[in-house]
Amino acid sequence: MPFHAKARLFVTGRKQLLDKIKHQLAGDPRPKVWIHCASLGEFEQGRPVMEAFRQQYPSLSLVLTFFSPSGYEVKKNDSCADHVFYLPLDSRRHARLFLDIVQPRCALFVKYEFWYHYLAALHKRAIPAILFSAIFQPRHPFFKWYGGLYRKMLTFYRQLFVQDEASMRLLEKLQIRKVQIAGDTRFDRAARVLGQDKRFPSVERFGANSRLIVAGSTWQEDAVLLAGVLRNLPPHYKLLIAPHNTGESDINKVKELFPEHCLWTDDEERLAQSRVAIVHTVGQLAYLYRYADVVWVGGGFTRSGIHNAIEPAVFGKPLFWGPVYARYREAAELIAAGAAASLERPEALLQALSDEDALLRMGNRASAYVQSQLGATEKIMRYISEKCLLITE
Known part of the structure; x- marks a missing residue:
């Protein structure tokens, strides 16, 4: 074990x-x-x-x-x-x-x-x-x-x-x-990631002409919510999901929720044609947030709370997560700044995704918040x- x-x-x-x-x-x-x-x-x-x-x-x-x-x-x-x-x-x-x-x-x-x-x-x-x-x-x-x-x-x-x-x-x-x-020195670290031109052409092709949701460090509860959301979104919405645990059994649970999945390391042609790409490796998530239109930060349904919200915020992305976040200063401050929202039900995320102007404002406020913390x-x-x-x- x-x-x-x-x-x-x-x-x-x-x-x-x-x-x-x-x-x-x-x-x-x-x-x-x-x-x-x-x-x-x-x-x-x-x-x-x-x-x-x-x-x-x-x-x-x-x-x-x-x-x-x-x-x-x-x-x-x-x-x-x-x-x-x-x-x-x-x-x-x-x-x-x-x-x-x-x-x-x-x-x-x-x-x-x-x-x-x-x-x-x-x-x-x-x-x-x-x-x-x-x-x-x-x-x-x-x-x-x-x-x-x-x-x-x-x-x-x-x-x-x-x-x-x-x-x-x-x-x-x-x-x-x-x-x-x-x-918090994590802001300085995140800003350095922003300055690195590290790109993934296969992910660029996967998200081309689409609205891409990037979900980072997700647990099963996050994945269940996102599956409910994706079923009710137009086909041009895609999901790049990076589970917190990347063991075989954990990845298989995610696969079961998304029948239209592929692995993000699959060949570019298959990746481009899929609606859901699963990140089953570690070390790339901080750079993958670059490609998001919207970010879901995982962990908000667990006792310990959400994972790193700074990494996607530095790219100026609108941020969403579950209800457990109070232990993390930056999470509360991002919500107070109008850059993020805590949601518990798929319907709430669907409603948030329908307001493009509000999402743009959230992203701008996320970027401004990070700049203020460097x-x-x-x-x-x-x-x-x-x-x-x-x-x-």
């Missing part, structure tokens, strides 16, 4: 881990910067900062660690970092040995990473620890009666870069003052350059 496979990787990936780290770093005498991500989503938030380090400080060596196998196994060979490892489990001994080996000039943590012994050891050694793209909500343990240990960890950070004013206000109530509103990476790097790194390039 997938859970057991992930658990096995979690354990086996950490066997003799400190020896592996020591051996690998022994051949790299450059000064180190350590950046830690919980998993794949946090990696995408950290990527713009890592790319900025690459550009501004080529003499530094980036050491990237992951807590989760779903991050490490996918990105262990990524060129964003010089060295990629699992993070040894949080203990006083592991923290001491890890820092002895890496000796980082500074340590960067992405969004939701609080490991007591690592943070305490960094603080004791006066190594600057930075948290960025963070967001704090009243439901978090920092703001509960039992959250004393979590509150103490906040004091170990040299600086916290938060996404919004609400987070800063919550931290002020705890007398945490070393806080700056920088925004610049987090620059703010973070300016602080690190001025306060943490005593080197010049």
Whole structure:
């Protein structure tokens, strides 16, 4: 089962881990910067900062660690970092040995990473620890009666870069003052994707002379809604659907809902003649949003909520998703800006698709919203350059 496979990787990936780290770093005498991500989503938030380090400080060596196998196994060979490892489990001994080996000039943590012994050891050694793209909500343990240990960890950070004013206000109530509103680095990442002229001619042909709905990171509930919508739309509407899970059984469930389907990797002639194309591979979705006339963001019928709405918003697309989105700041703000809508029934999406002028306004507002959110990476790097790194390039 997938859970057991992930658990096995979690354990086996950490066997003799400190020896592996020591051996690998022994051949790299450059000064180190350590950046830690919980998993794949946090990696995408950290990527713009890592790319900025690459550009501004080529003499530094980036050491990237992951807590989760779903991050490490996918990105262990990524060129964003010089060295990629699992993070040894949080203990006083592991923290001491890890820092002895890496000796980082500074340590960067992405969004939701609080490991007591690592943070305490960094603080004791006066190594600057930075948290960025963070967001704090009243439901978090920092703001509960039992959250004393979590509150103490906040004091170990040299600086916290938060996404919004609400987070800063919550931290002020705890007398945490070393806080700056920088925004979310995912916007900077999405803007870079917009600037890359990465195209898929087969998809261009598939969507030619059509109104193309691109549905990203969908779950079964999303696919069921979209199937009901497509049955009631004119033939010139097409669907490009990218399921969140791309295992064989998950793809087969999507195929059953759309008899007129093909796979997006099928030959161009078959793709052009099909009404539904299923994206059964990973890594392309952020670029495929370029071709959409309308975007459906999946996950809004699951407990965890919608997936990344920033990636399609950067292309100036009208956005729709299911009812579960409140945990995501950008989703609420996109709706407030008139760039997106939360819908629960096929009839509501059909009605929205019938108003072309409203869709155009939504797309323009999505683009404007993204533009207003850019610049987090620059703010973070300016602080690190001025306060943490005593080197010049």
